[in-house]
Amino acid sequence: MDQRSTRDEPLDPRSIKSRTAMLEAARSLLASEGWDAITHARVAETAGVGRATAYRHWPTVNELALEAASIEIKSVSTLVTGDLRTDLLAELRALRTALVDRGLKHLMVSVMERAIHDPEFRKIRHQLNQRGGENLRNLLRDAVKRGDLQSTIDLEEIVSLLVGPIIYEVVLHDQTTSDKRLVRLVDFVLRGCQPD
Amino acid sequence: MDQRSTRDEPLDPRSIKSRTAMLEAARSLLASEGWDAITHARVAETAGVGRATAYRHWPTVNELALEAASIEIKSVSTLVTGDLRTDLLAELRALRTALVDRGLKHLMVSVMERAIHDPEFRKIRHQLNQRGGENLRNLLRDAVKRGDLQSTIDLEEIVSLLVGPIIYEVVLHDQTTSDKRLVRLVDFVLRGCQPD
DNA sequence: CGTGTTGTGAGTCAAGATGTCTCACAAAGG
DNA sequence: CCTTTGTGAGACATCTTGACTCACAACACG
16 A cells, blocks of 8 residues: 655665564564563564664554554455356455454454554554455445446445454354355345345 | 352452442443553552552452453343334344443453453353343344244344444444444345245 | 451562663675 | 664663552451
8 A cells, every 4th residue: 555665764674674573573473462462572572683673663562563453455356257146255255264264353353452542543444444345345336337236225334234244253253154154144135135 | 140259258348349449440441541551550540449459359450351341231121012123123223322322332342352362251252242132132033933034044143144234333434323224224134034 | 335357558679571772783885 | 995874782760560568447246
């Protein structure tokens, strides 16, 4: 999204090296132990750099935490067949995989918690929402254009109907949301969108 | 759920007084500033008690945090009319109100975050889920008995379809989920449950 | 009402965490 | 080659954490 060259310019290879090492360490710590593990000392130790170096790059822990949580989530572009049901299903599968298999669930919940009290983290949460539902929104918009979907229904609400239950089951119930469940979910929503 | 008299017996009024004062302080701090504010020092200071007293009641911060998060959520029993649509709507309104107006949203997200790494908090999360969806499950079960709802559909999935989107919108998008939206949600789900 | 018990507040204390600073050094770039 | 710059190691003052003591007042009980 943003190239890290507008404000600070860490063109020195040494700076880049220690910086990336610390960020990687911070993300690992965040995923495995949560926010409490994000301290200058722990991160520096884990990254194998000096403690003072961590302070140089991020004067406060919050700045460090913020940057550690700012992960560029690559929206795995599932191949679009044109059949809405198939494409939605593929997209939801990708979402589930990202949440469960990769640590996105942990990250999301962590960011959610910080977002309650920190406006900066609200921005990150917003980006996660935006990126996470991007493909889904595109699919639905194209389907409306094609006429496969009623245009009277707000797309954001359909996204909510599809994503909401998955988030709910994965995050609040530690369920994996089986493949059959995903199929039922998609069919249910598509059925509800059908004109009578 | 459990009467706090099985293990420890703080029958001394002084003990009860300082204990409740600290728990109230801890909950207030948790809601307003998050987990970082939950320390023996801050809680004791806020409650107006000595720092050592906090250590006496809860040797570790985690025990304190755990008890502070263990709120007995009173499921506001909405009056049941017998009409499924009306009753579901009332129930979802109550859920939304609890999440948004009262601090349940904050508490829930805080507990979710801790639950990732702490099994004790997973129990609390489970209780929140259980209690939060209790009325809803009862409504659906009765509707199936009455024949107002197809019995082939898993009730837990319907709960997920109803609650998921609300959680998603409230927690991840800071939306309030308008009343119209709730109506559309209920109608959508009921429509999807109709036999063809 | 008196008396022993018990939780408390204030304070002390050691150990550890936190943030700042200095300095020798080596990698970077001219 | 030589200056600049980020680094690691360490010193340092300060704050936090958890354990401890002790005088005191509220409590339970006779």
